[in-house]
Amino acid sequence: MATMTMIEAIRDALDLALTEDSRVTLFGEDVGYFGGVFRCTAGLQQKHGVARCFDTPISELGIVGAAIGMAAFGRRPVVEIQFADYMYPAYDQIVSEAARMRYRTAGEFTCPLVVRMPTGGGIFGGQTHSQSTEALFTHVTGLKTVVPSTPYDAKGLLLAAIDDPDPVIFLEPKRLYNGPFDGHHDRPVTPWRGHPLAEVPKGRYHLPLGQAAIRRAGTQLTVLAYGTMVHVALAAVAETGIDAEVIDLRTLLPLDLETITTSVRRTGRCVIVHEATLTSGFGAELAAQVQAECFWHLEAPVERVAGWDTPYPHTAEWDYFPGPARVAAACRRVMET
Amino acid sequence: MDPAAPPLRLTFGAPHARPGTAPDFSDFPVPEAGAMRRPPVDTPAEEMRDLAFGMIRILDDAGEARGPWAEALALDDAAQLEGLRHMLTLRAYDARMLLAQRQQKTSFYMQHLGEEAISCAFQRALRPGDMNFPTYRQAGLLIASGYPIGTMMCQVYGNDGDPGRGRQLPVLYSSKAHGFFSISGNLGTQYIQAVGWAMGSALSGAEAIAAAWIGDGSTAESDFHAALVFASSYRVPVILNIVNNQWAISTYQEVARGSVGTFAARGHGFGIPALRVDGNDYLAVVAAARWAAERARRNLGPTLIEHVTYRAAGHSTSDDPSAYRPSDEGASWPLGDPVARLRDHLIARGVWSAERHAQAEAEILAGVIEAQKQAEAIGTLHQGRRPSPAEMFDDVYAEMPPHLRRQRQQAGF
Ligand SMILES: Cc1ncc(C[n+]2csc(CCOP(=O)(O)OP(=O)(O)O)c2C)c(N)n1
Ligand SMILES: [Mg+2]
Numbered sequence: 110m111a112t113m114t115m116i117e118a119i120r121d122a123l124d125l126a127l128t129e130d131s132r133v134t135l136f137g138e139d140v141g142y143f144g145g146v147f148r149c150t151a152g153l154q155q156k157h158g159v160a161r162c163f164d165t166p167i168s169e170l171g172i173v174g175a176a177i178g179m180a181a182f183g184r185r186p187v188v189e190i191q192f193a194d195y196m197y198p199a200y201d202q203i204v205s206e207a208a209r210m211r212y213r214t215a216g217e218f219t220c221p222l223v224v225r226m227p228t229g230g231g232i233f234g235g236q237t238h239s240q241s242t243e244a245l246f247t248h249v250t251g252l253k254t255v256v257p258s259t260p261y262d263a264k265g266l267l268l269a270a271i272d273d274p275d276p277v278i279f280l281e282p283k284r285l286y287n288g289p290f291d292g293h294h295d296r297p298v299t300p301w302r303g304h305p306l307a308e309v310p311k312g313r314y315h316l317p318l319g320q321a322a323i324r325r326a327g328t329q330l331t332v333l334a335y336g337t338m339v340h341v342a343l344a345a346v347a348e349t350g351i352d353a354e355v356i357d358l359r360t361l362l363p364l365d366l367e368t369i370t371t372s373v374r375r376t377g378r379c380v381i382v383h384e385a386t387l388t389s390g391f392g393a394e395l396a397a398q399v400q401a402e403c404f405w406h407l408e409a410p411v412e413r414v415a416g417w418d419t420p421y422p423h424t425a426e427w428d429y430f431p432g433p434a435r436v437a438a439a440c441r442r443v444m445e446t
Numbered sequence: 447m448d449p450a451a452p453p454l455r456l457t458f459g460a461p462h463a464r465p466g467t468a469p470d471f472s473d474f475p476v477p478e479a480g481a482m483r484r485p486p487v488d489t490p491a492e493e494m495r496d497l498a499f500g501m502i503r504i505l506d507d508a509g510e511a512r513g514p515w516a517e518a519l520a521l522d523d524a525a526q527l528e529g530l531r532h533m534l535t536l537r538a539y540d541a542r543m544l545l546a547q548r549q550q551k552t553s554f555y556m557q558h559l560g561e562e563a564i565s566c567a568f569q570r571a572l573r574p575g576d577m578n579f580p581t582y583r584q585a586g587l588l589i590a591s592g593y594p595i596g597t598m599m600c601q602v603y604g605n606d607g608d609p610g611r612g613r614q615l616p617v618l619y620s621s622k623a624h625g626f627f628s629i630s631g632n633l634g635t636q637y638i639q640a641v642g643w644a645m646g647s648a649l650s651g652a653e654a655i656a657a658a659w660i661g662d663g664s665t666a667e668s669d670f671h672a673a674l675v676f677a678s679s680y681r682v683p684v685i686l687n688i689v690n691n692q693w694a695i696s697t698y699q700e701v702a703r704g705s706v707g708t709f710a711a712r713g714h715g716f717g718i719p720a721l722r723v724d725g726n727d728y729l730a731v732v733a734a735a736r737w738a739a740e741r742a743r744r745n746l747g748p749t750l751i752e753h754v755t756y757r758a759a760g761h762s763t764s765d766d767p768s769a770y771r772p773s774d775e776g777a778s779w780p781l782g783d784p785v786a787r788l789r790d791h792l793i794a795r796g797v798w799s800a801e802r803h804a805q806a807e808a809e810i811l812a813g814v815i816e817a818q819k820q821a822e823a824i825g826t827l828h829q830g831r832r833p834s835p836a837e838m839f840d841d842v843y844a845e846m847p848p849h850l851r852r853q854r855q856q857a858g859f
Binding site for chain 1: 455456458464553554604612613614615616618630631632633634663664666667668669694695696697701702764765769770827832833835837838839842849850853854857
């Protein structure tokens with residue numbers, strides 16, 4: 110089986126979708142001839158024609174607004190926002206329009222579209238190339254929000270997202286595009302090559318939205334993470350020697366609450382990790398759900414490790430990033446209680 | 447149904463050339479230098495539409511300054527020589543910072559190659575107190591207003607000498623004292639802010655005007671259109687600049703412009719007088735900027751200026767333009783090189799020579815290298831003295847709220 114980077118896996122999914130479904134249309138800034146600044150659509154315009162994969166003017170509002178109209182017409186737009194940090198001009202279209210179209214028309218008009226965007230930091234991108242915006246989407250009812258952490262998942266989740274009847278926000282952790290980054294920024298970069306979850310089957314397969322994956326089975330503690338933080342959590346757990354269960358949520362909404370609660374009821378301890386800022390982050394939702402569902406099984410307060418509540422700084426990037434040391438410290442604290 | 451009606455389809459524009467084909471600007475009209483009329487500054491927009499479609503050019507191929515814009519400008523030799531030095535400084539600064547990025551002394555850099563005239567020349571029309579709302583490709587505004595390049599380098603390195611405390615991406619400078627508003631990484635946002643700043647000045651009965659800046663690609667953002675409608679509604683004392691350098695990363699300017707018209711012509715949809723200027727002509731940019739500034743200062747309202755130029759380098763250090771345009775395309779760009787054009791003009795006038803130019807280039811480079819040594823003595827991205835990470839928590843609010851205080855403590859500070 111071929112190993113792929115996450116970029117290649119995403120491109121493979123898009124290529125398949127274009128081939129198999131004539132309604133699928135890709136567009137966004139620099140996605141056409143050039144194939145996107147991260148190269149996720151490289152070669153697709155050349156292969157499928159300009160009408161299937163094209164460059165847009167620099168207007169995120171325009172990109173999503175047009176996608177909504179197109180989806181309502183009956184096509185399957187898959188659009189790219191160049192960085193999640195640039196989705197704000199599109200936010201009104203996403204929140205007030207895409208997310209609510211089905212509800213306000215009682216199903217007469219719908220918005221089956223996918224908005225892809227690179228998310229997260231770790232590339233010295235400063236505050237406008239590093240943000241994790243997932244909570245701004247999970248807070249909006251009517252949207253589904255997906256964050257893959259491996260090439261295998263990226264392909265299967267993206268194909269499922271494209272087939273989904275509702276709008277899906279597909280957040281691609283850019284620090285994972287080329288390798289399973291575990292937060293040790295001072296070590297040599299690990300490529301995806303050789304990683305079991307970089308083996309990507311040919312052809313179509315779907316990973317259902319709303320299904321978490323257990324990345325490491327364990328008995329003492331449950332760590333909830335998604336995206337880049339899955340790999341950070343795995344590294345942190347390995348360093349502590351704690352027998353922790355690491356759950357990769359994969360889809361934030363709909364959430365696989367059953368996998369989470371089954372685990373926490375067994376371990377009695379829970380650490381939640383995300384890169385986005387702490388306050389009102391998705392971790393707050395997870396912590397609330399865990400305490401409501403597992404209260405009588407908890408041995409210690411639920412801990413959250415997250416980005417500090419500041420804009421993402423440029424030079425202090427690694428002091429901001431919730432790396433393995435902070436995650437490991439939280440795991441140890443929770444074990445001591 | 448009309449049986450004769452064809453199936454509907456869209457039109458997708460394409461640039462003149464892509465890699466593997468020959469560069470071709472043959473359908474890019476280059477009006478004669480000196481040919482464009484210079485209307486009085488109080489001319490109503492609808493009576494000067496021609497200026498949005500033609501091009502104000504002063505310097506001709508022989509280095510001669512021509513036409514009514516040249517006559518009205520009357521920029522003395524000393525000022526022109528200073529302008530040349532500003533452009534040479536910017537070019538040398540870019541070259542050194544590009545190298546520094548390649549040496550991993552910083553994470554990222556963006557050059558101005560081929561576009562130096564616009565920002566260096568424009569600043570001449572402004573006075574202390576006026577405010578630019580620049581993009582990342584107008585560092586010439588800072589250089590021409592006397593901002594120390596050493597401090598610019600400290601920003602690029604994010605070292606302890608960076609007034610922005612290492613928080614922003616390299617090249618996103620800020621200097622209130624030099625009329626240079628903090629650059630945002632989000633395109634277009636500042637266009638309307640410039641309008642608001644100028645409204646603030648007018649509401650306060652002050653004298654300061656504002657200049658907004660945007661790239662060709664970014665004119666597609668709604669912020670651009672909001673700026674034009676506000677500027678038009680209240681006759682705001684603002685100059686609305688568009689730098690059309692033909693490319694927005696890999697996307698040719700036609701995608702944002704549409705297949706007909708010019709960027710300058712957008713002004714007319716809002717009743718705003720618009721000038722289209724040869725952006726590689728230092729003198730033409732000063733002339734147009736002064737015309738627009740006079741309108742603003744005399745309460746005649748906003749002016750839109752499209753500066754036509756060519757982005758001769760990659761978009762940024764993360765970009766390889768040979769993937770989407772012929773690598774020799776810049777050599778065929780019909781408006782030439784801004785530094786060479788002003789140099790040749792000054793030589794033709796007998797106030798400059800090839801030898802003095804070479805000497806000036808060497809001197810300026812030496813000065814830039816000296817400033818760089820001093821900046822690097824403070825530190826670079828990964829070495830030396832950097833702002834303490836504890837500062838990351840400052841300036842989120844005027845007063846640090848308890849939750850941030852707690853987080854700073856957790857972070858070990
Ligand atoms: C809101 C927003 N969308 C997208 C980007 C990514 N981006 C950065 S520069 C750029 C191209 C801008 O082109 P143009 O406006 O022509 O300016 P130029 O770089 O040519 O000076 C893009 C798409 C961004 N910074 N902000
Ligand atoms: Mg441009």
